Amino acid sequence: MVKARIMLTSESIRSELAKAYQIIAMLGWDDATYTHLTHRHLTEPHFYIQPFGLLFEEVDESCLVEMDFSGNLIAPKDAKINQTGHAIHSAIYQARPEIQAVFHLHTPESIAVSACPQGILPISQHAYHFYERVGYFDYDALTLHQDTQGKTIANQIHAHVPIIMLRNHGTIVCGRTVQEAFFYQYHLQKACEIQCLLDPLKAESYVRPSDDVCRRAQRDILNFEKDLGLRDWQAFSRKLARKKAFLKS
Template sequence: MANAATDHPSRMTQEEWEVRKDLAAAYRLVSLYGWDDLVFTHLSARVPGPEHHFLINPYGWLFDEITASSLVKVDEDGQIVDPGATNRVNPAGFTIHSAVHMAREEAGAVLHLHAADGVAVSAHPDGLLPLSQTAMLCIPHICFHEYEGVALNLDERERLVADLGDHDIMLLRNHGTLTVGKNVGEAFTYMYFLMKACQIQVRTLAMGPGHTPSQQALDTTAQQAQSLGAGHKLAWPALIRKLERMGSDYAT
């Protein structure tokens, strides 16, 4: 067993181990914030190196069970490539992730959730509304993908990638949310802001139509939103410290 702080299993590089720890931390944080969906949905990360290999959760594990060493390494088709792996994966669950990773070379991490507030906003005709500062920071990064059924059809990947383009946040209509980042911390930061904005929208619309800021305010915030992803540089280390204070074993 590797030491959580420094060592790594002999079958992988230190760089891969660091990505594993970050991805396992993201799974634990998704559970902590109540965004998980039993053993369903996935968070993935690219393994450093020239191979198109990725890390994803072992099928059948709850998000609060996942550790760095339990993550499974797969290829672009979701097939296990790590000979030391003893856990299995759900290849169908990697359909969305493989599409994004393969189309976007800089996509170090892809997070996909079915959290209730995110699904609710994805089903709203206008998607995310500018009802909060958080939403206004997210809106310039958002795109949409229409629901086609459970993501089992590989042909859907081309349409999803076309809809995503160079955006970092996607609302999958009637389905959920998706974020893309250069690393796990950036993708998680986008997801945090998106889910907070969705939660605020659901609560606001429960009271009535809500107030929309002036166009000038919307335009100003859209310009400021370009640095949204950079927030992970401060937020992600703080979240890791939070897990460690809780005594989480995510890094084992």
Template sequence: MDKLVERNLQNLVSEQEWQTRVDLAACYRLVAHMGWDDLIYTHISARIGDSKQFLINPFGVAFDEVTASNLVKIDIQGNILDGSELAINPAGFTIHSAIHEVRHDATCVIHLHTPATICVASQQQGLLPLSQYAMFSLASLSYHDYEGLAVNLDERKRLQDDLANTNHMLLPNHGALTLGPTIGDAFMRFYDLQRACEIQLAMQASGQPIVPVKQHIIDSVYKQANIVHSGQTGGQKAWPAMLRKAKRLFPDFAR
């Protein structure tokens, strides 16, 4: 644990990088708070500005231990750039480097193994239009078949092809991922996807007939959301509140 508290990079990196570190550390703490973490596994990454460098969690560190300073900066080849003595998860590098390599519109990528997303991803029909949350995800959703632990770099091309230009992905037998132009966008997209999966499973477990949503409503919900947020994305509107929540609950994350 000493390596986690010794580093303090606030005055050693650019203002832009430090803010990205703070927001990403907050995201890790919020994911842990929501119960979406998986011990030391799974990962969230954020690109630094328009560079080809991104931040990711050190392997072996729990999400509720992540701070702005112990995040690891790497390049697209996986080289550690900030002198960190902490390693990164090889599977995390495979998935996140694949997406950052081709999706230059995506600042943040969140990949998690929540039970709800694994269950729905592994159903033959996948995510169904059963709730308002599902509509947000269905407007930009893809699937990527399970290939075992993501340590084979050859998988990156198949992952890129399956993802294409979507912002939500379900991975059968594995989990889910979301991406966005900001950390807040990626977080809120995962929130919507997680809620959609939880609600679908609850409805299916109830054994009761489900009221269908008319197709023209399904087609219009995503556009309606843009009107509600007055030209901003849900992540941009909600993230300041989430950041305040992280500061109240976890005042040490921004060190």
């Protein structure tokens, strides 16, 4: 049974964000200490991010760093954060006030698909979530800057485009809740895994539904439930709780 929608408080925001780090680590989607997940502050022009240097599995709500959109540390003042994380996330939060959570990951499958000229192909039901809903950003530097690349990325994101494929780099996934961002991330990862099983040289020969069918599938999928991603989020939260209980036993 799906529980009621999670009510946002400062405490629940930190708790859900920390849980997102741990669930993604459990699924093997993390990349050492190099990627980042964030959540907008409830009332202030700030956001939460993990300290630079922690593995995702090490992140809990007590260690999350609060910072403002200019890059000033709010608490703790002596924390170390990934500057690329600040550049990406602050630009998105400033440009898109409806966005509450942003995930930036480097999974091998998503990087491989980002390097394909066609990007994500409409060849699986997972991919239909994103039909005509993905932006692309060409690789131009190891370090991204808020005033240049950050703003360019943020300007591609809108209500119909919550996903950015960073060519040769990774992905950015945005959501109105942590649960929604995770929902998109889950299906994006599955779509990329499936696409990686196929021969890219034969892409034109794959069976694909018509544009109209893909658009209808996308509408059906995204309107299937009221709180997008909540049911799956609660299921993975239970899975994480069972894993923690097993490790303690």
